[in-house]
Amino acid sequence: MWSQLVTIWRVFVHLFDKKDTVQYPEQKPYLAPRYRGRIVLTRDPDGDERCVACNLCAVACPVDCIALQKTEDEDGRWRPAFFRINFSRCIMCGLCEEACPTYAIQLTPDVEMCEYERKNLVYEKEHLTIDGQGKYPGYSFYRKAGIAIKGKAKGEADQEKPPVDVRSLLP
Amino acid sequence: MVEMELLFKISVLVLTLLPTAALLVWLERRLLGFWQERYGPNRVGPFGILQSLADLIKILFKHDWIPPFADKPLFVLAPLIGALAVMMSFVVVPLSPGWMISDSHIGLLFFLAMTSLAVYAVLLAGWSSNNKYALLGGMRAAAQTICYEVFMGIALLGVVILAGSFRLSDIVEAQQEWWFVIPQFVGFAIFMIAGIAESHRLPFDLPEAETELTGGFHTEYSGIKFALFFLGEYLGIMLISMMTTTLFLGGWLGPWLPPLVWFLLKTFVLICFFILLRASLPRPRYDQLLAFGWKWMLPLALVNLLVTAALKLSGGT
Amino acid sequence: MVQIFIDKQAYEVSEGQNLLQACLSLKLNLPYFCWHPAMGSVGACRQCAVTQYKDEADTRGKMIVACMTPVEEGMRVSLNGPDETHFREQVIAALMTHHPHDCPVCAEGGECHLQDMTVMTGHYARQFKGRKTSFNNQYLGPLIKHEMNRCITCFRCVRFYRDYAGGDDLSAQASKNHLYFGRQSDGVLESEFAGNLVEVCPTGVFTDKPFGDHYSRKWDMQAAPSICQHCSVGCNISLSERYGSVRRATNRFDAHLNGYFLCDRGRYGFDFVNSPARCQQIRLRGKPARWQDEQLQDMLGSSGRWIGVGSSHASLEDNFALQQLVGAENFCPGLDDAQPALMKLHGEILQQYPMASLAEMEQADAVLILGEDINRSAPRMALAVRQALLNKARDKVESLKVPRWQDAAVRQVLPDNPVPLIWFGYGESELQSRALVQCLCDDQEAARQGFLLAGLLSEEAPVPQTGQASQQSSQAAEILKNARNPLLIGGWSAGNPALLAALANIRKALGDKARLAIAAPEMNSVGLSLLIQSGYLTQGAVKEALEQEPVNLLVLDHQSQASQSVLTLLVKKARQTVRLGLLEQEGSQDALLPVAAFSECSGSAINYQGRVQSWQPASKMTGDCMPGWQWLVHLARMQQRPLADVEDLGQLRHKLAQCHGQLGDVWRTDPHQPAVAQQPPRYSGRTAMLANQTVHEPKPYQEPQAPYRQSMEGVDTRKCPTRPMPYSWWPGWNSNQSVHKFQDEYRGPALPGQTRSVAFAHFESSCWFKWRPQWSDREQVGYRILPLKQIFGSDGLSLKAPAIEELHERAQLWMTPQLADKLGMQAGQWVQCDDQPLWMQAGLSEQVPEGCLLAYVPADEALPVTSCERFAVADLQQAEAIEQQHQGRMEGVRERRQTRQSWLLHQDEFIPIRFVEGLN
Secondary structure (H helix, E strand, C coil): CHHHHHHHHHHHHHHHCCCCCCCCCCCCCCCCCCCCCCEEECECCCCCECCCCCCHHHHHCCCCCEEEEEEECCCCCEEEEEEEEECCCCCCCCHHHHHCCCCCEEECCCCCCCCCCHHHHEECHHHHECCCCCCCCCCCHHHHCCCCECCECCCCCCCEEEECCCCCCCC | CHHHHHHHHHHHHHHHHHHHHHHHHHHHHHHHHHHCCCCCCCCCCHHHCCHHHHHHHHHHCCCCCCCCCCCHHHHHHHHHHHHHHHHHHHHHCCCECCECCCCCCCHHHHHHHHHHHHHHHHHHHHHHCCCHHHHHHHHHHHHHHHHHHHHHHHHHHHHHHHHCCCCHHHHHHCCCCCCCCCCCHHHHHHHHHHHHHHCCCCCCCCCCCHHHHCCHHHCCCCHHHHHHHHHHHHHHHHHHHHHHHHHHCCCCCCCCCCHHHHHHHHHHHHHHHHHHHHHHCCCCCHHHHHHHHHHHHHHHHHHHHHHHHHHHHHHCC | CEEEEECCEEEEECCCCEHHHHHHHCCCCCCCCCCECCCEECCCCCCCEEEEECCCCCCCCEEEEHHHCECCCCEEEECCCHHHHHHHHHHHHHHHCCCCCCHHHCCCCCCCHHHHHHHHHCCCCCCCCCCEEECCCCCCCCCEEECHHHCCCCCHHHHHHHHHCCCCCCEEECCHHHCEEECCCCCCCCCCCHHHHHHHCCCCCEEEHHHHHCCCCHHHCEEEEEECCCCCCCCEEEEEEECCEEEEEEECCECCCCECCCCHHHHHHHHHHHCCCECCCCEECCEECCCCCHHHHHHHHCCCCEEEECCCCCCHHHHHHHHHHHCHHHEECCCCCCHHHHHHHHHHHHHHCCECCHHHHCCCCEEEEECCCHHHHCHHHHHHHHHHCCHHHHHHHHHCCCCCCEHHHHHHHHHHCCCCEEEEECCCCHHHHCCCEEEECCHHHHHHHHHHHHHHHCCCCCCCCCCCCCHHHHHHHHHHHHCCCEEEEEECCCCCHHHHHHHHHHHHHHHHHCEEEEECCCCCHHHHHHHHHHCCCCHHHHHHHHHHCCCEEEEECCCCHHHHHHHHHHHHHCCEEEEEECECCCCCCCEEEEECCCCCCCEEEECCCCEEEEECCCCCCCCCCECHHHHHHHHHHHHCCHHHHCCCHHHHHHHHHHHCHHHCCCCCCCCCCCCEECCCCCCCCCCCCCCCCCCCCCCCCCCCCCCEECCCCCECHHHCCCCCCCCCCECCECCHHHHHHCCCCCCCCCCCCCCCCECCCCCCCCCCCCCCHHHHCCCCCCEEEEEECCCCCCCCCHHHCHHHHHHCCCCEEEECHHHHHHHCCCCCCEEEECCCCCCEEEEECCCCCCCEEEEECCCCCCCCCCEECCEEECCHHHHHHHHHHHHHHHHHHHHHHHHHHHHHHHHHCCCCCCCCCCCC
16 A cells, blocks of 8 residues: 555656657757668769669568569669659668668668658659768678679679689699 | 526536536646656647647547447447436535535435446446447446445445535535544545546546456447547546545635635646546556455445444544 | 488388488478489588488487488488588588679579578578689570579589580589589570579579569569460479569479470570560551440451361460350361361370370380471470480499489499480481481381381281381381380471371380370460361361352461461451451451460460360450450350350350360369469568559459469468469478479379379270371472471460570571582572572581471471472572671561560559450
8 A cells, every 4th residue: 555655656756857758840859870760772882873673672671662673784783673662651660771781771860751642652763862872881782792793803802813714724 | 597597507517517528638648748757738729738629529520430239229328328427416516605506405315326327328338339348348347336336335424424414515514624534534535446436547447448458348439429438537537526525625615715716726636636546556456456345445434434423422523 | 111210200201212302202401402303313512411320329320411322211310410410501601602792683592592501501601711713604695694603513504404404515614613614615505405504503603594684583473383385295384473574484393294394495485475576456457446446346246157267376265265156167277287187186196095294204215206306396305205215224223233313323324224216207306316226217208117117016007008117117116015115206297197197006006015295386286186076177178268258267376477378368368357366467367356475364275195284374464465265255245156155264164174075174173272372472562563653552453263363362382282383482492492392202293283184085995097198199399398397496486585586596408418419509508499588598417318308497487388399599699688687687686675675674663553354
């Protein structure tokens, strides 16, 4: 009984405490850089699209709101022919970012993206792509990958030996 | 002429009670907010005071849905009984010497009768919904009301013995010297607890216990009918607060301020206390609730009655 | 059955197999790379290491490699002990040291055996800090992409390519970490089975190039069980769709037919369904029209006699609907005059003898091929025959107490233990070069020798009056007599029914130990032989009818130029012609109704064995397309003909089964069985792929009561015990290797839903076929022209697939060097026969019978003569013009491929939401 009375008293005393609420539109809260808000597609240090259309974000997405189609350009890079996120379905879970092997897809601290028309929440590649590298500066997937692209022949990636001479008898 | 005055008083009462109940919702949400270090609804109107109005408009426009499996007449009747029974009780509440609709000589009995009636609302709602959760809620309400009704009446008899009357204005007048809360503190505590249980407020809201019964007796209710249940509940809080004020806290009595203001002030403090209980106490288990009622409250109330009667007989005070 | 203990648990497994196979049959997860169910064991990768214990008391045991260890009674092994688990992880770790960081940009990703096995062994982080080896890739043609960096040197590719399929232009080069699998130099892979490297390679060294151009991950593709449309074998394939277009065809395991492998025509030929030349619109006299147009309605509803021309490219249901609509007396099964007789005879033979499945062919210990080049006309059949050639070697190693699946041992003794292959015929091919007994002759002589051979085997067999059994025939008779499982193979390629009759006679003479297989030219040729049992019109009769009275012509699609030129003649005489067309063809109709391709609707075909096989739609119909039978039902309603009461495919099939009782309940499905979802459980993008058109997600389209659903709703492929599976997948097994989870043993009992259903089930008592003198008529003057086929080119449908069009060969005329000398021609020169406009490239070969020429004519050209006297050789200018024309065409092919590519990419964004549900 006593403990109940103490509880009542302690709760009552909270009346005079400072409120934790942030009065949102007037008062902007601090959102950490890794906050999970609007999704963007970043570029690598050379300014090329990072996305290689591997489809891992799409398959990781629990609400299936990412659709894309791979295409391969003259320079040998894989790119999305289209890349669409239906934000009216997105739950900002960040699994796409976790899945992305090239740091292309990233979530940003921007959360203010309301629309009166659902259609306007469908973002295409040109709406998603930003000019910078986002949270992971300096990473370029093709520097690590084994495939040859324009400007990087076989054996020129990081930690690669020059191509083997098949005709050589040396081991 | 007397009838005209009565009619006027009734209309004023009804017209103030309804918005006040709505305001109470807002008050409760704000207070809960404060006790949880939040603000609560503070956007609609000044201090968010119009929040309830907005909610009301919304709830009135909701689909007035009656489940196809429900017992339709009872389903419609139940919320009406609930709201009406509580509102009827206000007839006997003496707000101030000049503000009584009916200064009946059995006012207290009338109040007890009406609060007992209110349980039919819950019981019928639970029954007519034809839903297992609703039925369980209704059953709990019935058992809980029977249990707490008994010692609520017995606890009040102490007051009646002291005042020597069932007339509520007499009871208030009898507190000129001492508020009955002092000689009848045990009765006061028991009445408060029973009152909370009667109005299904936390921590005794087992009939609707949303975490286990998804809303209990009003699971199937929506729209205006749900609003009536809601109205009944908040009117119930006001009623119990007013009755406690009348019976134990000296009603309108008090220095300097006009009687009505004293009355309302005391009521307000009690209402806030009700809300504070909600903010701080967890819900007991159902068997604990009944055990508490039958094994502790009832004997305590009987002892209180016996002691009061014995003192009255022996001392003559 | 023997009892073995795996991780102290007792299991019953069948004898004679290796431990790896036994574990996989028990659905246990044991990683492997170099082993392949069809190719036996070599024990190269050491990935399937397990620990074997002497007895119950033995706690240390010794490490063995499961794929090289036969199961024995009471054997005790552990798969999941710490030692072998660590060992296997270390093997993967070693394999992965040089594997590039490529998965996101690798077309194998998501269905990669290496990925699966790496996850299975628990190797998750690279400890190797050194630099990785890199390789330059090779250009291997338009079908296969090479990415050598990814190789883990399991040797599966060369084992398949060289040992299994007999190719010789892919080999292992260099050594150790420099090991390289490729050709001597860049160039198109020559083997017609090269496409299987895509599925054989456990990782992404060889990937499907046309699929890679319009790529999608396996988990994203809606798949359907389908049937290859490009020859009469009817291999089981799985078609995959994404964003409304069909992306690829993969092998669908079938115990009787294709097993694990397809030929390249089947794998890449499906692409015609994405061709821009596909008919999409109703056309009236060349102009787009609508169904409601009065003129069209008048034309289609016109009374009077209608003659229907069926097609062996169309499904059984379409042909049947046409036959029902016009009546059997007005139904012509095709425009090739030689075919009806062959159809008839093939049907008769099927009623007498069962035909060998490919699995049965692989069991043969003597093979006779009579006048058919199955390497070209039914490549998958040739691959099966190739495997039969190993049987003697397998018996030999078994007699030396080495298991049959010890592939290296079998190859070792192979040269001394050949299976006798007897070859009567003409032309050079892989099987011909491996024949033990060879007889170079034209089809007529081959047939005559066949009859004589039957005579040698049995006294009762009727023999031709003239001619004498050659020395090869008597050799053949000896071999066949002594063989336990002789296999007899023939076909329609030469257009000579005598060959079929001769084979049937040999089959009868040999009795039931012999197996018979006759390759028909197109996927549903045998289906038409079922339909025309009650009578038909020949092309000549159609012509006559057209001359006598005004007749309407209703034509099912035709692909080859030869039939197109016949059709053009008929159209001129007909009152009006309505064509149900799949691909656009100039001026061969008054009205054109576009029909859905096999990837868009359900249908059935009967393969060379008489087996009825059905396919399911993988994608949706676009434009005005409808299944052929549905158009015909609409026509029947307008003309108030018998077909009018048919509402859906089920009713049509019911009708078909009523007309041909032996079909019985081929198509009956259990209505209580839940439908199978065609989309894998991880299908992605569902709420975004249509969002640019509408944010209101449309309800998934489905045929009512269809056994398959084009959505994720329905049971998954693993839980459909009696239906062909749309795709093969099992948790932890994303690659096609997952198929072992569905089957008991390699080529053991059939997969569920693959039980035999034969359209010619009742085997009548067999009879001898009599030799007919007209079979050896030689009225032609000059040289006989014998038809020759090519894998890429002889089939009109697959020619519309850009990759195959790029590879298709130009018309060729083969002759002996002696004849060339006599005519003053040289190899490579361009030649015209008589006055035909077709230019053919001369080739020299010893395998041309005397007095004959071999002509290969692609399906989009025609050479309507069977003999010729005069030749015109192109002069320099002409040759240059021909060459230029060809260059222009190849340029066109590449250009079309480019435009098609961008068109497909554009289409991906605009998936048709509106689906044609009927035109009412």
